[in-house]
Ligand SMILES: Nc1nc2c(ncn2[C@@H]2O[C@H](COP(=O)(O)OP(=O)(O)OP(=O)(O)O)[C@@H](O)[C@H]2O)c(=O)[nH]1
């Protein structure tokens with residue numbers, strides 16, 4: 001942690017061979033390190049070519065040195081970057097040399113953690129760094145960059161400011177004797193709470209899209225044996241991912257693949273066909289399928305069009321969870337002669353298609369894009385994480401509960417609910433956070449970040 005201010009070092013570029021490899025160092029004071037490395041203090045923010053020698057004076061590498069003195073650096077401390085030749089061994093030799101000259105190896109995410117602790121970034125922005133690096137689509141990169149630039153944080157702050165304003169107003173009434181409480185402008189408070197609720201709900205909706213953009217839609221393929229689930233997985237991944245055969249009960253293991261549909265990440269999970277079976281292994285497969293069904297964002301219920309009937313759907317109902325939305329796929333229309341189409345019958349989306357010919361596949365993928373809410377990615381969507389959504393939901397509940405305490409007026413309780421709402425919002429940007437949470441967030445970063 002930064003309160004120690006000790007110097008940390010890590011290889012900041014990926015392990016492997018490349019033109020350039022970078023060693024990053026950060027510390028409250030790196031003058032001792034420079035001295036031990038026999039480097040004259042470099043001109044700040046100017047590249048200079050320097051030789052790095054080992055303890056015996058043998059040349060290790062000639063490197064470009066960049067020096068960012070505190071506080072104008074990424075971490076807010078003195079930062080030194082050594083750009084050497086990007087080879088596995090030479091990078092290890094350089095790092096080892098730096099480590100013996102008064103640094104310790106950085107923990108994963110420790111540079112970003114110091115940047116956060118020194119107020120260079122808030123928590124949302126620090127998380128966005130990881131998201132930018134891990135993004136698998138251009139849309140996700142743009143979303144993560146918006147979070148990194150502070151778009152998400154600004155909206156949290158704006159709600160937080162309104163909350164503080166209302167709190168101050170409400171708290172002004174707390175010291176009033178009971179008889180004067182009648183003067184409490186309950187209606188005005190109620191209106192302000194409602195406008196806060198609206199603002200939080202709107203932010204929640206955008207953040208939900210952002211979370212989908214980052215984590216993807218968790219889609220589970222389910223249905224009777226032989227319906228064509230594995231064939232559909234192979235179509236969606238455009239690869240021979242799962243074994244397909246006309247033997248019912250072919251798939252037993254849960255198979256997960258990530259696909260991108262026009263840049264939208266979708267985690268597709270293929271499962272064992274749902275049926276009662278005496279086969280112990282298949283039965284375990286069905287148990288695992290059930291488990292997957294409970295965790296899905298959406299289920300694609302694949303049925304052989306020849307068997308399609310409302311009875312069949314009712315039959316499978318037992319495996320499904322009321323809160324998980326379902327799209328029915330009437331597969332194998334090449335055999336039944338049905339047209340590919342998408343319909344909504346009694347609120348259930350039904351796609352008719354053939355995984356064999358690919359007819360109707362586009363209807364399905366367009367439908368999946370629609371349900372992610374990312375079909376037309378609105379300008380301004382930013383990446384978000386589950387923990388942000390949880391915090392926004394909790395903040396919303398506190399404000400709603402507060403508003404319910406206005407009739408009869410209980411300003412002290414309202415003030416408490418608003419205080420809690422503000423604390424929860426502060427958890428998003430990191431104004432209020434536990435050591436544990438910070439450890440969890442930064443621990444998931446890679447070393448050198
Ligand atoms: N004609 C036709 N055959 C299909 C289609 N989709 C799948 N099949 C065939 O149906 C059989 C079963 O396909 P799978 O994809 O293995 O079915 P599954 O639902 O994964 O089956 P289990 O893993 O046993 O639960 C295979 O012989 C496929 O070639 C389709 O659209 N048209």
Ligand SMILES: [Mg+2]
Nearest residue numbers: 229230250251
């Ligand atoms: Mg299968």
